[in-house]
Amino acid sequence: MPLADVRYQTNAHRQVQRALSQGRMAHAYIFHGPDGVGKEMFACALAQLLLCDEPVDMSPAESSDVDIATDVDMHAIRQGCGKCQECVSVSHSAHPDIHLIYRQLIREHPDTTLRKRKALELGVDVVRHFIVEQAAFTPLRGQVKVFIVREADRMTIAAQNALLKTLEEPPGATHIILLTTDLTRLLPTTLSRCQVLPFDPLPDAFVRRTLSETQPNLPQDQADWYARMAGGSIGTAAKACSDHQYDMNNQLIDQLVTLNAQNSSRIALAWIDEAKKLSSRFRQRDPDISESEATRRGLLLLIKLTATWYSDILHLLAEDEAGLTNKHRHNELLQICRHSQIDHTIDAIHRCNLAEFHLQRNANTQLSIETLINDLARLSEGKPAISVA
Ligand SMILES: [Zn+2]
The missing domain is CATH 3.40.50.300 (P-loop containing nucleotide triphosphate hydrolases)
Structure with a gap:
């Protein structure tokens, strides 16, 4: 070239x-x-x-x-x-x-x-x-x-x-x-x-165009979402697409919009299962990484997508439609915004960052995820988080 x-x-x-x-x-x-x-x-x-x-x-x-x-x-x-x-x-x-x-x-x-x-x-x-x-x-x-x-x-x-x-x-x-x-x-x-x-991140529009050229059957709204999630990287967008992260993200959002104190333990287990599925895909791509490391990377991805969802709520609370990543879930975002508080939404993002920090330092994965999801459930019900920030 x-x-x-x-x-x-x-x-x-x-x-x-x-x-x-x-x-x-x-x-x-x-x-x-x-x-x-x-x-x-x-x-x-x-x-x-x-x-x-x-x-x-x-x-x-x-x-x-x-x-x-x-x-x-x-x-x-x-x-x-x-x-x-x-x-x-x-x-x-x-x-x-x-x-x-x-x-x-x-x-x-x-x-x-x-x-x-x-x-x-x-x-x-x-x-x-x-x-x-x-x-x-x-x-x-x-x-x-x-x-x-x-x-x-x-x-x-x-x-x-x-x-x-x-x-x-x-x-x-x-x-x-x-x-x-x-x-x-x-x-x-x-x-x-x-x-x-x-070297700089690439413009979203260029990432989207390149992804659509290499995957002509990919629906436009999915290509848009992958481009927005990829942070200006064609490589990240292509990997996310081959892992079907768009579908996984939609399932995750379905869980987040219904999250409450009663179902939080079940959702935490569902996350661990999803991370294990991701882990086997990651290990196909890079067989040298261990299963526990690959699972940890899977959980980090789920946390990143979760933080993006709360960040979208924050964007909408600030009436910044252009900054949304999950534009295809606009109606649900609007509904959630009606009963969301800015300080609780900011705390939810903070809790995601905290869980990411702990996982990157090899904290117990199950405990970190249960703590995060419990806190997110409380925040979504308008109560303060209880773990130490
Ligand atoms: Zn030459």
Whole structure:
């Protein structure tokens, strides 16, 4: 894919084009931003440009991205020609000088005992064998060698330490691009050796359009909902869609609108069951995560959807129709707003945040969920929550 086809990432484009025009490309970059906004596409397109025999300059005015087309600071977009042998190999994901690094590579490690390990983190053995040792060789075919590291924030401390020297003084024509969603998990020593390029969430309308293009049978109101829930990430929207989260969210809302002191225990059990179903889907996608971790992620998703529902009530109490996520449940939202109090709704969102905080710190899952649902039941009946805030 040509570089200019990565949409709505004007910041990243501007910084890279400036560095190219000044001949000051960094050897180590961190592409930081949400999942599914184009970081890996940008990294591959940049690698294509670095390997291309005859890069071309495109006028920004030719870009379909209006922010780029009207950017007065950008005079040209340099990108791979898309035609030479190098570009064609890159676009077929078959260029020997592009090394895609990910935690599951441990299963291809030459040491057979290491291959049996779970790939929960991006470990030191993967970093040493697949980056540090490979970087020492000259490029096989092109002028440069590019390492693109997925989920770099899952590098262990030992892995990051093993990479420091290569980041500091990359051998010859080596470029390393770390893709991250969480800068706080990178060591200061890693951060200081890389240039950080921020990637932004994508506009909802673009996420919706892309989802509709890839899933033409998806009803429009569902595509709208997935786009609003995805926080500007095509990746998140696509995963949510394949997990049928729209239907699950509707069931969850049915439970929330009828929630009371009598049915709260049954609803808590229903949540645990739903989280277990989600857990098996998550583990199909990522077999290395444990069942309890996958269940925890399922519960975190249910809590997020619940918080979104209460946030919708709050939006409507503030007469902000545009901010609604669950627009398709507008009538019920209106009904609930008639007997909802702002302070109780804010407390309900706070209780969701609190439960999320506890679950992320490995609190007892069943207890956390029962506490949350009891509190939400009391709040929905106009009584104060009883757990410690
Ligand atoms: Zn080319």
